[in-house]
Amino acid sequence: MGWQSVLPKTDLSKWAIFTGPLYLIGAWLCTLGIAQKFSVPSYPKIAAAVGLVVQAVLYQNSVVQDNIAVRALWLNIGLGIIHFLPFPAIFFKRSNKDRLETLLYWSYAVFAIYTMLRPVMLLILGFTEIKDMTASIYWVATMLGSLLFSLILSGLLLVVAMRDGIAVLREERNHDVLTGLLNRRAFWELAERHAIDRRLQPVSILVGDIDHFKRVNDTWGHAYGDIVLKAVSATMLECVRSTDLVTRFGGEEFVLLLTNSDLEDAERVAQRIREKVSEGGYVLPQGQRITMSFGIAALVPGADVREVVNTADKQLYKAKQSGRDQVVVDQLYAA
Numbered sequence: 001m002g003w004q005s006v007l008p009k010t011d012l013s014k015w016a017i018f019t020g021p022l023y024l025i026g027a028w029l030c031t032l033g034i035a036q037k038f039s040v041p042s043y044p045k046i047a048a049a050v051g052l053v054v055q056a057v058l059y060q061n062s063v064v065q066d067n068i069a070v071r072a073l074w075l076n077i078g079l080g081i082i083h084f085l086p087f088p089a090i091f092f093k094r095s096n097k098d099r100l101e102t103l104l105y106w107s108y109a110v111f112a113i114y115t116m117l118r119p120v121m122l123l124i125l126g127f128t129e130i131k132d133m134t135a136s137i138y139w140v141a142t143m144l145g146s147l148l149f150s151l152i153l154s155g156l157l158l159v160v161a162m163r164d165g166i167a168v169l170r171e172e173r174n175h176d177v178l179t180g181l182l183n184r185r186a187f188w189e190l191a192e193r194h195a196i197d198r199r200l201q202p203v204s205i206l207v208g209d210i211d212h213f214k215r216v217n218d219t220w221g222h223a224y225g226d227i228v229l230k231a232v233s234a235t236m237l238e239c240v241r242s243t244d245l246v247t248r249f250g251g252e253e254f255v256l257l258l259t260n261s262d263l264e265d266a267e268r269v270a271q272r273i274r275e276k277v278s279e280g281g282y283v284l285p286q287g288q289r290i291t292m293s294f295g296i297a298a299l300v301p302g303a304d305v306r307e308v309v310n311t312a313d314k315q316l317y318k319a320k321q322s323g324r325d326q327v328v329v330d331q332l333y334a335a
């Protein structure tokens, strides 16, 4: 845009069929970015049709005959339409926007309205001035305005995209893809912090495991096994507080850190999960039930989290040895 603004008029018409698509593609990319950000349609077919019409007009008024005023008007109409395409959908969509998104939204709203008004402004004010563009203060001012708006909008889009990208990476780094629960890495990081946070004491660790899960896979297939894993995860999340950690440790093994819970509270939570799971909201074919076993240990202040998880795991082993579908509590810190 800057380069084109300083070209002499003869060169402008020579370059029009090349610079036109640059403007149009730039506008389309901006529209696409905004539409994707706010999850609304971007109407690519309409944009392509508008682009083709504008390109035909540019050709007619630069190669066939030289008419800069018609070129400027049609290019601005095309850019206005392309920029404005997702505006109604974004405007009527009720979504919770944070501060940065609100800033992006309003910048886009002003920009979209400005680009729609530009052809009208051209018609009313500047049409005669276009004939001698470089000497027109009006023309230079609107060019600078467009440049400034474009820079602000693309800068904001870039910042929001980077922020969202980092959030997605963090989410993927810390969560299990199948169940959405925390993964092992996130658990160790968070558990260390929870263990020393006075407001969260007492803290208990639960290690849970689905019984005979191999049979589910072997009998009904892996896809069914995945459904069970997701359902069990959802059940566990339903039974805990928002400050608790629910982790898929691997396979069909889960580790939970319960805050403000002594061993009795933890046992109650484990029993509730065990009962809900065996009541089976996720009913296996032929009325088969899913059961779970749990081992529990207290994470007392100063204890090593890994050791406590090991202790709880040993209790889980006892639960499995004693016939499964039960909860075993480590007695070291039992009241």
Ligand SMILES: Nc1nc2c(ncn2[C@@H]2O[C@H](COP(=O)(O)OP(=O)(O)OP(=O)(O)O)[C@@H](O)[C@H]2O)c(=O)[nH]1
Residues within 6 Å of the ligand: 178, 209, 210, 211, 212, 213, 214, 215, 217, 221, 222, 223, 224, 225, 226, 229, 250, 251, 252, 320, 324
């Ligand atoms: N569907 C599915 N299965 C998984 C996944 N990860 C691990 N498994 C399966 O989980 C099963 C674990 O089997 P085992 O470790 O023998 O345990 P189990 O059959 O539950 O027996 P117990 O724990 O002793 O009651 C294996 O069949 C794994 O293939 C997964 O992401 N999806």
